Amino acid sequence: MIxxxxxxxxxxxxxxxxxxxxxxxxxxxxxQMMLEPCGERQARIVRLLSPNPQDYLKPEHAPGTxxxxxxxxxxx
Numbered sequence: 001m002i003x004x005x006x007x008x009x010x011x012x013x014x015x016x017x018x019x020x021x022x023x024x025x026x027x028x029x030x031x032q033m034m035l036e037p038c039g040e041r042q043a044r045i046v047r048l049l050s051p052n053p054q055d056y057l058k059p060e061h062a063p064g065t066x067x068x069x070x071x072x073x074x075x076x
Contacts, residue, residue, distance in 0.1 A: 028067055031055050041069050 005012060023036045023046050031050045035043035045065045048055055055061055 025049065026069075031061060033061070035067065038066065041071070043067055043069055 003009075003012065023034050026033060026035050026043070028035075031048065031052075033048045033050070034046040036046050038044045043066070045061065045063050045067060047063055048061055050056070059065075
């Protein structure tokens, strides 16, 4: 990444080390995607990771869509 700015890089990247990555990869309905938790058993689609171009045309796979996650085995 090339960044052209008159602002010193120390100010531009201030706090980057403290940022936490909350997104995670999951397979939802056979489509690999990156999700961000947004509530109890809910996640928001951040981006698709699928190699199938047809998956990108489905409105239910659009970024920002809320998906519901099923409980994992052994989880209450």
